[in-house]
Amino acid sequence: MTDHSLTPPSFEDLEAAAGRIAGHVRRTPVLRDETLDELAGCRLLFKCEHLQRVGAFKYRGATNAVLSLGDAEASRGVVTQSSGNHGAAIALACRQRGISATVVMPRSAPASKRDNVLRYGARIVDCDTDQAARDAVTVEVLRDTGGTLIHPFNDARIIAGQGTATREFLLQLAEANQQIDTVMAPVSGGGLLSGTALAAKSMQPGIRVIGAEPAQAADAYESFRRGERTTNVPIDTICDGLRATIGPLPFALLQQHCDDILLASEAQIIEAMRLVWTHLKQTVEPSSAVPLAVVLANPDAFADRDIGIILSGGNVDLAQLPWQTANTHQDR
Amino acid sequence: MTDHSLTPPSFEDLEAAAGRIAGHVRRTPVLRDETLDELAGCRLLFKCEHLQRVGAFKYRGATNAVLSLGDAEASRGVVTQSSGNHGAAIALACRQRGISATVVMPRSAPASKRDNVLRYGARIVDCDTDQAARDAVTVEVLRDTGGTLIHPFNDARIIAGQGTATREFLLQLAEANQQIDTVMAPVSGGGLLSGTALAAKSMQPGIRVIGAEPAQAADAYESFRRGERTTNVPIDTICDGLRATIGPLPFALLQQHCDDILLASEAQIIEAMRLVWTHLKQTVEPSSAVPLAVVLANPDAFADRDIGIILSGGNVDLAQLPWQTANTHQDR
Numbered sequence: 001m002t003d004h005s006l007t008p009p010s011f012e013d014l015e016a017a018a019g020r021i022a023g024h025v026r027r028t029p030v031l032r033d034e035t036l037d038e039l040a041g042c043r044l045l046f047k048c049e050h051l052q053r054v055g056a057f058k059y060r061g062a063t064n065a066v067l068s069l070g071d072a073e074a075s076r077g078v079v080t081q082s083s084g085n086h087g088a089a090i091a092l093a094c095r096q097r098g099i100s101a102t103v104v105m106p107r108s109a110p111a112s113k114r115d116n117v118l119r120y121g122a123r124i125v126d127c128d129t130d131q132a133a134r135d136a137v138t139v140e141v142l143r144d145t146g147g148t149l150i151h152p153f154n155d156a157r158i159i160a161g162q163g164t165a166t167r168e169f170l171l172q173l174a175e176a177n178q179q180i181d182t183v184m185a186p187v188s189g190g191g192l193l194s195g196t197a198l199a200a201k202s203m204q205p206g207i208r209v210i211g212a213e214p215a216q217a218a219d220a221y222e223s224f225r226r227g228e229r230t231t232n233v234p235i236d237t238i239c240d241g242l243r244a245t246i247g248p249l250p251f252a253l254l255q256q257h258c259d260d261i262l263l264a265s266e267a268q269i270i271e272a273m274r275l276v277w278t279h280l281k282q283t284v285e286p287s288s289a290v291p292l293a294v295v296l297a298n299p300d301a302f303a304d305r306d307i308g309i310i311l312s313g314g315n316v317d318l319a320q321l322p323w324q325t326a327n328t329h330q331d332r
Numbered sequence: 333m334t335d336h337s338l339t340p341p342s343f344e345d346l347e348a349a350a351g352r353i354a355g356h357v358r359r360t361p362v363l364r365d366e367t368l369d370e371l372a373g374c375r376l377l378f379k380c381e382h383l384q385r386v387g388a389f390k391y392r393g394a395t396n397a398v399l400s401l402g403d404a405e406a407s408r409g410v411v412t413q414s415s416g417n418h419g420a421a422i423a424l425a426c427r428q429r430g431i432s433a434t435v436v437m438p439r440s441a442p443a444s445k446r447d448n449v450l451r452y453g454a455r456i457v458d459c460d461t462d463q464a465a466r467d468a469v470t471v472e473v474l475r476d477t478g479g480t481l482i483h484p485f486n487d488a489r490i491i492a493g494q495g496t497a498t499r500e501f502l503l504q505l506a507e508a509n510q511q512i513d514t515v516m517a518p519v520s521g522g523g524l525l526s527g528t529a530l531a532a533k534s535m536q537p538g539i540r541v542i543g544a545e546p547a548q549a550a551d552a553y554e555s556f557r558r559g560e561r562t563t564n565v566p567i568d569t570i571c572d573g574l575r576a577t578i579g580p581l582p583f584a585l586l587q588q589h590c591d592d593i594l595l596a597s598e599a600q601i602i603e604a605m606r607l608v609w610t611h612l613k614q615t616v617e618p619s620s621a622v623p624l625a626v627v628l629a630n631p632d633a634f635a636d637r638d639i640g641i642i643l644s645g646g647n648v649d650l651a652q653l654p655w656q657t658a659n660t661h662q663d664r
Contacts, residue, residue: 029361031383035451050613051363112610119367274650278444281382281646283613314613318606323650 004065005151008253009160011202014195017064017160018167024063024096028052028165030172033279040295042305045180046276047169050284050314054088054116056241057165057192057312058152062089064161065150066097074099077147081105081127081134083240084113085313086152091122102145104138110240112315131231131245153189154247163195165310170203173308180207180308184291187211187220187261188242190250192312197257211254211261212291214239214269220246224254224261238266238322241287241313262301264293270322272296276311285316336397337483340585341492343534346527349396349492350499356395356428360384360497362504365611372627374637377512378608379501382616382646386420386448388573389497389524389644390484394421396493397482398429406431409479413437413459413466415572416445417645418484423454434477436470442572444647463563463577485521486579495527497642502535505640512539512640516623519543519552519593520574522582524644529589543586543593544623546571546601552578556586556593570598570654573619573645594633596625602654604628608643617648 009017028048037043049057066078077100080090087103094101101122105114106129117124127137142149152158166183173179183200187193197209213221214237222230223246231245246254254261264272273289276282288311295302295309341349360380369375381389398410409432412422419435426433433454437446438461449456459469474481484490498515505511515532519525529541545553546569554562555578563577578586586593596604605621608614620643627634627641 029363031361034385053366055613277615277650281387281615283609283615318609318653318655321650321653324656 004155004157005249007156008249009156009198011198013156013160014163014167014199017157018164020067021060021063021161021164025060026052027168030169031280031282036275036279039275040292040302041299042295042302042307044292044295045173045178045306045308046280047165047308047310048282049165050282050288050311054085054092054120055313055315056085056089057162057310058085058089059092060164061158061161061191062086062093062150065155065157066090066093068157069148073148077101077145078150079104079138079141079145079147080150080152081138082152083243084109084116085241085315087122088113088116088120090150091117091120095121102141102147104134104141106134110315110317112317113240116315129243153191153244154249156249158191159195159198159250159253161195162192163199166196166199167203169308169310170200180306182208182210182302182305183308184210184212184294185310186239186242186287186290186312187213187246188217188287189244190220190246190254192310193258194250194253196310198253201257208259209257210294211258212294213261213263214242214290215263215265217242218263220254221261221263223251224258227255239269239287239290241285242290262294262298264290264297268293268297274323282311283314283316284311285313286322288312288314336487336489337581339488340581341488341530343530345488345492346495346499346531349489350496352399353392353395353493353496357392358384359500362501363612363614368607368611371607372624372634373631374627374634374639376624376627377505377510377638377640378612379497379640379642380614381497382614382620382643386417386424386452387645387647388417388421389494389642390417390421391424392496393490393493393523394418394425394482397487397489398422398425400489401480405480409433409477410482411436411470411473411477411479412482412484413470414484415575416441416448417573417647419454420445420448420452422482423449423452427453434473434479436466436473438466442647442649444649445572448647461575485523485576486581488581490523491527491530491582491585493527494524495531498528498531499535501640501642502532512638514540514542514634514637515640516542516544516626517642518571518574518619518622518644519545519578520549520619521576522552522578522586524642525590526582526585528642530585533589540591541589542626543590544626545593545595546574546622547595547597549574550595552586553593553595555583556590559587571601571619571622573617574622594626594630596622596629600625600629606655614643615646615648616643617645618654620644620646
């Protein structure tokens with residue numbers, strides 16, 4: 001039996017994933033806005049994976065992994081751990097295949113993300129936020145159910161699936177006679193960024209691949225700079241989708257294919273999120289805004305470039321928007 | 333000299349408008365969401381004109397009208413009156429042609445809409461909210477500047493331009509082998525709805541065209557039912573884009589091509605807006621949510637139908653969202 005946490009996917013695996021999930025996932029649109037371009041001093045093209053089913057790119061990897069299971073394995077159900085979007089994605093992918101799903105989920109996850117998991121018929125098992133607690137509960141659930149673990153990022157099937165977003169993005173740009181010289185994605189566990197890097201460097205070797213990470217969750221940044229996986233980094237960010245630490249398998253791919261990882265502060269992320277809502281008219285979650293925040297924080301590194309950004313997710317509590325909190329004490 | 337307020341446009345005028353504005357306007361995407369379909373009990377396809385330049389369909393009509401001006405006329409500049417989106421649209425269309433624009437604007441218009449007008453380099457002249465005050469100030473500005481009036485809705489060039497959104501929508505659906513049996517748009521002055529009706533009935537004669545109007549601004553509804561234009565109807569709606577009264581020229585087209593006008597309450601509009609933000613992930617303004625509110629309020633009239641909805645605009649003050657106000661006094 002293959003251990004999907006040990007061998008990184010090839011570009012052929014990524015293309016096979018694209019074929020496997022076609023007809024299950026949405027072909028999401030690419031948007032741009034001239035006012036954002038003026039503000040950023042470069043040309044920005046946004047791949048709208050927050051408009052993917054379940055509101056996040058996660059549905060690509062989850063669908064690829066669930067459709068990769070053999071029938072006997074599938075019949076015992078799937079177990080995963082997730083702060084939200086991967087959980088919802090596994091829930092829907094399992095419902096589509098007619099098998100059961102259990103999601104180990106930190107009690108701190110936003111209500112909108114819990115609602116999504118439940119909407120698609122999965123069972124939630126609560127846990128504490130730290131990775132050790134998540135892992136302990138996951139092991140317990142696996143033992144009790146006999147199900148198969150589909151890890152949210154440290155899994156070749158997941159990485160290959162997430163990478164199909166960038167493959168589709170580059171194909172859409174080619175169809176429209178457009179080109180980017182840089183592609184950016186947020187990084188947390190690293191499934192999206194490593195899949196993005198694999199797809200981008202395979203299809204357009206000269207492209208620059210930049211990860212974007214909250215400064216208050218800088219484990220991938222530290223790992224990338226030190227050349228070794230570093231997990232003892234404090235995590236305290238508004239980006240509820242970016243609180244996992246970089247996985248060993250994604251990290252190996254990032255060392256090979258990623259050009260840099262850059263940081264943005266919480267205030268820069270909130271401002272970038274507000275700009276995406278205002279000018280692109282898209283209700284993205286904070287995690288999605290980190291690449292734009294990095295661009296705005298490092299104007300020299302991006303001036304006059306053609307930049308592709310993966311908007312990763314759009315599941316957000318509308319009653320708890322960060323600028324409401326920020327505005328509370330202002331005279332308006 | 334043609335009086336554009338007297339003769340309604342033909343479908344040939346609408347097709348000429350589409351040719352004139354191609355390359356200036358965006359081809360906006362069509363979005364759908366399975367969860368919204370389940371909630372509504374029908375299939376909903378949304379034409380995203382809030383993603384048009386300036387964040388509203390208004391840019392289509394404004395561009396068509398401004399590009400229709402002769403050079404001598406254009407050189408004296410354009411004057412218009414607008415609660416916001418048409419003003420921004422005229423401002424940008426004039427900037428693109430290199431001519432001046434003056435927008436007569438009620439002091440009550442939202443900050444986001446005033447900002448848009450100023451961003452595109454137009455001059456704002458303040459007025460009171462009622463139509464008589466708007467008209468008086470407009471006459472004054474026309475006299476002072478010698479400019480040309482481009483009325484926001486009672487103008488054949490504007491109606492033809494707004495109708496290009498529905499023409500594009502139906503062409504996009506045909507390309508994707510999809511079909512709708514009903515098309516819906518919000519109604520205020522009537523430029524969008526009359527253009528929508530003209531395009532839809534010309535291209536697909538069996539289609540049903542339904543206008544959607546706030547119950548607290550029901551002048552088009554009353555006019556349609558009585559068979560004569562009725563303007564003495566109280567206007568008090570959250571939909572800042574729908575506070576004008578139906579114009580004579582649009583009304584003539586609606587009597588000919590529109591099948592019905594239905595109403596939604598303020599609470600229904602706010603709930604529909606929240607659903608579009610949550611599930612479609614689009615930051616639309618309240619006006620855009622009125623058609624979905626009408627669908628949800630009249631399930632029998634829409635059950636199992638294939639419905640196209642024009643999302644009309646996305647310019648909204650993020651610090652002043654209606655569910656924030658609604659939530660203020662709740663224990664959370």
